[in-house]
Amino acid sequence: MKTQHHHQNQKKLGRRKDEKVDKLVVDQLPTDLEVEILARLPAKSLMKVQCVSKMWSSIIRSQRFVDSFYALSSTRSRFTVTFCNADAERLFIYSSSFEEEERSLVAKLQMTIPSVDLIYGFKSPSVHGFLGCCSGDQFIVCNPTTRQVISLPIKTARASLGYDPVGRQFKALNLVSPPDLFPAFLVHEAITFEGGGGRVSRKQVTSAPYYPVTDGLYINGSIYYAAWARSQKRDPVVVCFDVRSDNISFIKAPWEVVACDSDSILIDYRGKLASIIVDAYSPFQIFGLWILEDALKHEWSNQTFELPFPLLNMTSPGTNKAGDIIFAPTYLPPVATFFFLYYYNVENQLIRSVRLHGVADDEDFQRRYGLLDYCYVNISPEHVESIASL
Template sequence: MARLPAKFLMKTHQKKRKERDRNEDEESDKSPSKLDPIPSDVEVEILSRLPGKSVIKFRCVSKMWSSIIRSQIFVDSFFSVSSRRSRFIIAFSNSRLFIFSSSHEGEESSSLAANLDMEIPSLTLAHGSNCPSLDGFIVSCHGAHFTICNPTTGQVITFPTKGTLTVLGYDPLHHQFKALSLLRSPSPPPGQDHYCEMHEVLTLGAGGESRNQVITPPYRPLTRGLCINGFVYYGAWSPAPTNPVIVCFDVRYERLSFIKVPKSVLSMQSDSMLIEYKGKLASIARPPFAPFHSFDLWILEDVKEHDWSKQTFELPFPLVNMTSPGTNKAGEIIFAPKTLPHDAQPFFILYYNLERKDIRRVQIHGIADDQGFRRRYRLSGSCCVSISPHHVESIASF
């Protein structure tokens, strides 16, 4: 028999090997052990359900994930999912601002565990001021500057302002933040130097900053600002205590107007607390110069007609050094301390049930409840506290 050339045998071997490899690949494709690629919409759904800080870290996994996470579509999707698991923010300061957060409690829970989210150097809370949570950002106004931070991303930005008091508003339709800075009146009433009639509106965003001025009749601001559904509200006298009003700032159209209120709705800041109650503006008004053992709940039922309703509630025991940051999802009114205790003791938040007219205590573990707390965070003296009951994680950036 004639011997086949080696070159021919090698080609025949290579052909059979390719056929064998192709058959193995086909069998492998049919095998249930081979995983198909995860559809991109499923990846987005999975990522949007993760904790915000984990999502931020996953931007480094690949260019594709980074592109997905940074897209506006995913930022909005994450915020939508995060809105269903809002968190409890506790901020306090002592030459630095500390921001703790905790998941919400159930109606029968008696305690929460708080964890440090971020620390911002050289930022303090003035007595009676607050750090409200707005669309995932925490806002702090101190002097002629106000600071916006995102505890999820760690981003911190400070803006200079011309006024001594600044409140931040958010337009949910155009996803736009605007800061309303109150300027001192150039010609205040005799004997008064803290009236204002001029305002500067600072529009914030990736497209840069723009400034606009708004002028109103002179008034004296009394309470902290509160943003609800694109409107900023705060209490004032215009121009005297005999004429109390709610100042209403329309964030989208940059217009200010006054809402008439009954005289007992507004007193000094320590005695009148503006909150959001079931989507409406409300005021918790306590009797001035008296122990805090009862309060009136005033609710703005109709903005256009300036129509208010009133309910009076008795507390089971008087409250000392406490204010109200708002309500929980069940509609219970939250009362919280204004300052941290000087020594180690349980830190409690109180929930008042309007239907049962009773109070339950919820202890916040991890806040001032051990001997090493002040030493651990290098705290001394009095520390002002601010609480936001409905903080939502956001991965958006300015």
């Protein structure tokens, strides 16, 4: 018995000695070499090795390293698939890498967020590595890479996430005033994430009255959404919120971009604001593409395209790096089935399908969470992994 205890003690001492040696080796590495080693690790590994040493933790959390990691991640194509089920009251977030010539992809579950109740047609766009969505009187912001989740109280469920690339700050714009009454002016709340445990500051921002038609879309430092500047559909505009200056301006828009009797979908088209116009009430085979060419001059271009076959219950979450327009299902059925994305190239007018495995075809997953009804789904193309925290 004593011999057994002696061997166990020796093993413990050996492990402690190895740990001390490993820590000593880490501490003696040149800082430049440490940064080089860490830069080659995937995001999940970086989250784990922060506990190896204080130096590594300091490097990984530094703004310079966070920016460098994001810049490297931006070169790799990835998208998120987010869906919510009313019965489960849970938000599911998947992610998948994407290669241009792939015909099938596998999405992996990144995280789930409980006690989330989202309405039909919810959006969870990716903004600088973070996802944001409204759930009742709460605005939820999460980082699927670090699994950080922040829930903020809001007065109305009209909040959109944005990012100031100069000041390196995240902000959310929330419309507080009821727009259907058309008062003399509208009141918004600009919520700035101060960093460190989800601390925020709030600022009141006012604008001329308008009635919003679409959800907010972030592109290059601004949040856009289509709206009517006056009642009775007389003045179609795009509202533009400059995240850095907190300034709200209006861009004159074509009637088709805002009209409620067509399904106007704002997308990021190669860094420009654009709108996909489809028929909201039947399978569509023809769609229009309006692109904002010059915001200062309010100039738009317009093209019409015809697909080789009609699409049913589809929407467009945006484009990939090549500029292909993506079409995706608006919901997941309650039974296991195939899930296809369609990529349409506007230049050669060719379309290709990509099957996504791991989401709609997982029967065990559906039974485990009791997903017995339709789940509304949102896809955020060109998601970039980030190790930043709020």
